[in-house]
Amino acid sequence: MFTxxxxxxxxxxxxxxVSYVMTGKRPISEExxxxxxxxxxxxxxxxxxxxxxxxxxxxxxxxxxxxxxxxLGNTGVVPFLEAITQCAREADYDVLLVTADEGAAGLTRLDxxxxxxxxxxxxxxxxxxxxxxIPSLRVPVVLIGVPDDPVGLHCVDIDFTQAGRLAVExxxxxxxxxxxxxxHPPHTIARGNSFVGQFQRxxxxxxxxxxxxxxxxxxxxxxxxxxxxxxDKALSGTEPADGLIVPHTSAIPHVxxxxxxRGMVPGRDIxxxxxxxxxxxxxxxxxxxxxxxxxxxxxxxxxxxxxxxLDDEGGNPPPYGVELVPSRLTRRATTVTTLRx
Amino acid sequence: MFTxxxxxxxxxxxxxxVSYVMTGKRPISEExxxxxxxxxxxxxxxxxxxxxxxxxxxxxxxxxxxxxxxxLGNTGVVPFLEAITQCAREADYDVLLVTADEGAAGLTRLDxxxxxxxxxxxxxxxxxxxxxxIPSLRVPVVLIGVPDDPVGLHCVDIDFTQAGRLAVExxxxxxxxxxxxxxHPPHTIARGNSFVGQFQRxxxxxxxxxxxxxxxxxxxxxxxxxxxxxxDKALSGTEPADGLIVPHTSAIPHVxxxxxxRGMVPGRDIxxxxxxxxxxxxxxxxxxxxxxxxxxxxxxxxxxxxxxxLDDEGGNPPPYGVELVPSRLTRRATTVTTLRx
DNA sequence: CGTCATCGTCGATGCGTATCGATTGAGCGT
DNA sequence: ACGCTCAATCGATACGCATCGACGATGACG
Numbered sequence: 001m002f003t004x005x006x007x008x009x010x011x012x013x014x015x016x017x018v019s020y021v022m023t024g025k026r027p028i029s030e031e032x033x034x035x036x037x038x039x040x041x042x043x044x045x046x047x048x049x050x051x052x053x054x055x056x057x058x059x060x061x062x063x064x065x066x067x068x069x070x071x072l073g074n075t076g077v078v079p080f081l082e083a084i085t086q087c088a089r090e091a092d093y094d095v096l097l098v099t100a101d102e103g104a105a106g107l108t109r110l111d112x113x114x115x116x117x118x119x120x121x122x123x124x125x126x127x128x129x130x131x132x133x134i135p136s137l138r139v140p141v142v143l144i145g146v147p148d149d150p151v152g153l154h155c156v157d158i159d160f161t162q163a164g165r166l167a168v169e170x171x172x173x174x175x176x177x178x179x180x181x182x183x184h185p186p187h188t189i190a191r192g193n194s195f196v197g198q199f200q201r202x203x204x205x206x207x208x209x210x211x212x213x214x215x216x217x218x219x220x221x222x223x224x225x226x227x228x229x230x231x232d233k234a235l236s237g238t239e240p241a242d243g244l245i246v247p248h249t250s251a252i253p254h255v256x257x258x259x260x261x262r263g264m265v266p267g268r269d270i271x272x273x274x275x276x277x278x279x280x281x282x283x284x285x286x287x288x289x290x291x292x293x294x295x296x297x298x299x300x301x302x303x304x305x306x307x308x309x310l311d312d313e314g315g316n317p318p319p320y321g322v323e324l325v326p327s328r329l330t331r332r333a334t335t336v337t338t339l340r341x
Numbered sequence: 342m343f344t345x346x347x348x349x350x351x352x353x354x355x356x357x358x359v360s361y362v363m364t365g366k367r368p369i370s371e372e373x374x375x376x377x378x379x380x381x382x383x384x385x386x387x388x389x390x391x392x393x394x395x396x397x398x399x400x401x402x403x404x405x406x407x408x409x410x411x412x413l414g415n416t417g418v419v420p421f422l423e424a425i426t427q428c429a430r431e432a433d434y435d436v437l438l439v440t441a442d443e444g445a446a447g448l449t450r451l452d453x454x455x456x457x458x459x460x461x462x463x464x465x466x467x468x469x470x471x472x473x474x475i476p477s478l479r480v481p482v483v484l485i486g487v488p489d490d491p492v493g494l495h496c497v498d499i500d501f502t503q504a505g506r507l508a509v510e511x512x513x514x515x516x517x518x519x520x521x522x523x524x525h526p527p528h529t530i531a532r533g534n535s536f537v538g539q540f541q542r543x544x545x546x547x548x549x550x551x552x553x554x555x556x557x558x559x560x561x562x563x564x565x566x567x568x569x570x571x572x573d574k575a576l577s578g579t580e581p582a583d584g585l586i587v588p589h590t591s592a593i594p595h596v597x598x599x600x601x602x603r604g605m606v607p608g609r610d611i612x613x614x615x616x617x618x619x620x621x622x623x624x625x626x627x628x629x630x631x632x633x634x635x636x637x638x639x640x641x642x643x644x645x646x647x648x649x650x651l652d653d654e655g656g657n658p659p660p661y662g663v664e665l666v667p668s669r670l671t672r673r674a675t676t677v678t679t680l681r682x
Numbered sequence: 683c684g685t686c687a688t689c690g691t692c693g694a695t696g697c698g699t700a701t702c703g704a705t706t707g708a709g710c711g712t
Numbered sequence: 713a714c715g716c717t718c719a720a721t722c723g724a725t726a727c728g729c730a731t732c733g734a735c736g737a738t739g740a741c742g
Contacts, residue, residue: 001453001479003698014722019700026701029720046453050400051698053391054727064438068423078419082409085440094456095438097405099426112342112387115435138342224626257598285565344728355692360730367731370690392728395697455698 002043011039022047053114061094062306063116063139065106067124068099076249076277076295077122080144083299084120091307093117104130111137118306123147123155126194140309142302146194150322154309156302159324160195163291164202166329167245167273170289172210174337176243176271179207180215180234182255184248185222199247199275215241219251227254231262242270242336249276249293253284256334266334278330286333298325343384352380363388394455402435403647404457404480406447408465409440417590417618417636418463421485424640425461432648434458445471452478459647464488464496467535481650483643487535491663495650497643500665501536504632505543507670508586508614511630513551515678517584517612520548521556521575523596525589526563540588540616556582560592568595572603576611583611583677590617590634594625597675607675619671627674639666 004022008015013036020026021036028036039045053059064084066077085095096116098106107130110116116139121130123145134141135152143155171179181203183189184196200216207214217233220226234241246252252274259266266272267286274281274288281290301323308318331337345363349356354377361367362377369377380386394400405425407418426436437457439447448471451457457480462471464486475482476493484496512520522544524530525537541557548555558574561567575582587593593615600607607613607627615622615629622631642664649659672678 001455005698015699016701016723017721020721023700026721027719032720044449044453046450048395048698049454049456050391050394051727052700054389054395054697054729055699055701057700057727059391061437081422081438082440085438089440089443096402097422097426097436097438099423099430102430108385109387112385113390114342115390223624261601283564346728356729357693357731358691361691364730367691368689373690389728392697393730395699395727396729396731398697398730 001048002045004045004047007036007039007043007045010043011036057114059114059117060092061096061116062088063096063098063110063119065098065100065102065119065121065130067122068101079277079295080122080299083296084303087300087303091303100124104133106130107133107137107141111139118142118310120144120302120306123193125192127192140306142306142309144298144302146198146322148194150320152320154305154318154320155322156298156305157322157324158195158293158298159326160198161202161205162324163275163293163327164199164204164245164247165206166202166327167275167291168203168206168210168214170273170329170331170335171243171245171271172206172212174271174335176336177212178215178239178241179203179212179243179245180217180241182227182230182234182244182246182248182251183216183218185219185226185251187221188248196247203245214245219248222248222251222254224254224257227251227258228261231255231258235262235264244270244272245275246272247275249274249280252276252280252288256284256286256288267336269336271336272334273329274334275327281330281332289330289332289335291327291329293327294325301325342389343386345386345388348377348380348384348386351384352377398455400455400458401433402437402457403429404437404439404451404460406439406441406443406460406462406471408463409442420618420636421463421640424637425644428641428644432644441465445474447471448474448478448482452480459483459651461485461643461647464534466533468533481647483647483650485639485643487539487663489535491661493661494663495646495659495661496663497639497646498663498665499536499634499639500667501539502543502546503665504616504634504668505540505545505586505588506547507543507668508616508632509544509547509551509555511614511670511672511676512584512586512612513547513553515612515676517677518553519556519580519582520544520553520584520586521558521582523568523571523575523585523587523589523592524557524559526560526567526592528562529589537588544586555586560589563589563592563595565595565598568592569599569602572596572599576603576605585611585613586616587613588616590615590621593617593621593629597625597627597629608677610677612677613675614670615675616668622671622673630671630673630676632668632670634668635666642666 004018005015008018018036021028021033088095110119118139119141121143123143126148128147131147143153146155146157189196203214217230219230246255256266264270274290275293276290277293281288305318345359346356349359359377362369362374429436451460459480460482462484464484467489469488472488484494487496487498530537544555558571560571587596597607605611615631616634617631618634622629646659
């Protein structure tokens with residue numbers, strides 16, 4: 001493999017000149033630049049990452065800490081990974097993958113070994129053991145998700161409270177009065193994410209404003225039979241639901257399936273508002289009125305914050321804080337809009 | 342941040358001694374070792390990755406090239422990622438994530454910049470543009486998936502042909518004679534993976550052996566309505582199917598749903614054999630008789646090969662070749678076993 | 683008591699790049 | 713012709729670690 005010294009020899013310049021051509025940190029005459037560039041191209045020279053990291057104390061790597069296990073395929077980490085990797089590459093950064101099961105040690109390792117210049121961490125628990133170590137790291141950290149106490153942290157997340165509010169407002173606005181939320185399965189709740197409560201808070205707020213009360217049924221598991229159980233519960237009693245809100249994405253198709261099985265057509269006999277990505281909402285049958293869930297957008301914003309932190313030259317770093325991305329509601333096939341009495 | 346020199350000073354030894362304590366490449370007296378270790382612990386010393394890579398020309402990083410876009414969440418890359426990362430960490434390696442859309446340049450970058458010691462690549466196309474550059478890389482590469490011409494490559498994959506055979510044999514063995522395969526959606530086929538044809542080959546072989554002919558219906562898209570269309574086709578005509586084989590995991594629930602809608606109970610009125618992970622098979626309703634799909638097992642084997650290549654000291658590297666992992670068939674609720682006339 | 687091997691440790695060097703100060707040469711004014 | 717400035721380039725060094733050769737101490741053995 002070739003080094004910058006080889007390039008220098010071939011171009012008839014010193015190694016430092018090659019370095020300056022690559023970084024552009026000192027003026028280089030057009031003629032020299034071309035000669036060096038030709039040598040670089042000829043040898044297909046690419047700088048050694050380790051040496052570069054050592055000399056510049058910049059790795060051009062982003063550490064990405066992802067959750068593991070369980071319903072991850074469902075939770076949809078993949079779009080986050082894709083978007084983050086894409087953003088990183090666009091800025092000529094690479095992505096080092098670390099799993100959450102390394103815990104706080106994973107963070108300190110990334111930092112202490114100088115494996116990366118910054119960390120993106122997808123938060124799991126509201127009260128995460130890793131949060132306390134963050135301030136002691138040299139590298140900046142951006143969280144996707146919001147822990148209980150976000151002081152001194154950079155967080156980006158869906159505005160779950162607004163999402164919950166939006167869902168209720170849509171249903172209330174179209175005349176629904178007996179709204180039931182289909183809660184997350186125990187598995188999700190057990191992880192202690194804060195978004196469960198945040199969404200519910202939005203629901204409660206909007207319900208209070210509208211002067212109605214909402215129901216809440218807990219999903220035993222995100223399967224067809226789990227949905228059946230829960231839907232039956234929501235439809236039973238003296239006041240059967242006329243609108244369902246389903247914050248758990250993977251439960252939505254099961255809820256729809258159950259309703260159809262029961263002979264109730266979503267959008268005709270009952271309304272369903274889901275919390276999911278727009279593309280998922282469109283692909284379901286019938287297409288679901290949804291409050292949007294935009295992993296790519298979230299990721300982009302997180303990366304924007306990250307790069308602002310990285311580019312900051314002692315000047316004015318972006319302030320700590322929580323950036324909440326509002327959801328949009330898109331009316332599709334599953335809401336009854338003619339209900340208004 | 343502390344360096345090995347700091348540790349050395351604190352322990353009253355030279356820097357090289359610290360290095361030898363950490364690597365164990367030279368004998369160190371028990372007393373010195375303890376003193377050094379105490380200093381390491383006290384300072385929470387961790388070696389600088391860049392310096393280590395530069396000095397040893399070993400990065401302790403595995404490059405992982407993953408496919409992107411489209412139905413990836415469905416395809417289930419996540420378990421591969423998890424298993425590979427876990428294996429890597431167990432051997433004290435990190436994982437650098439690269440997406441397939443970088444193409445061959447991604448591979449050469451990993452290699453030329455010495456970003457990693459080895460590469461795991463999840464193959465997409467049977468005739469992949471990246472395959473030809475592999476032999477020119479200094480780092481070993483292991484493929485998950487098999488391209489058309491696997492000469493000079495290390496590949497690990499599911500034995501799709503055996504899987505197809507197994508599915509047919511199960512149905513034939515339980516008395517089915519009118520077997521229809523529900524093909525992959527165009528989106529998947531367009532990617533040009535070789536496994537589509539391989540599975541079908543297994544199906545054809547087993548059918549020929551049994552002296553029957555199988556049908557094939559193409560799924561227009563992996564949605565409930567796509568499944569409906571395809572199932573109707575399979576059930577129509579003078580010889581309606583008595584057994585369905587569904588190689589596309591995400592189509593299985595839709596096929597089951599359609600059948601139930603049509604009043605046909607899988608496992609009573611018709612049989613369904615899916616190709617999916619065991620856990621997915623168990624979670625569907627009804628639980629699906631499946632030919633197993635074991636991403637974690639595949640990943641582990643790939644990593645085993647990888648480490649064999651890395652550990653090899655000029656001695657006897659593992660030979661090039663394709664390692665096919667056989668599937669198991671597990672009989673669950675969706676096969677009629679009382680059909681035998 | 684001298685010789686020699688062995689074990690444990692140290693010093694020096696190199697890995698490939700970034701970067702700082704020094705140097706060269708050209709252009710300019712006087 | 714002289715000194716001066718400024719642009720462009722070079723040389724030397726540091727980054728933090730691994731590794732090689734060298735060296736001192738220790739003990740075995742004759």
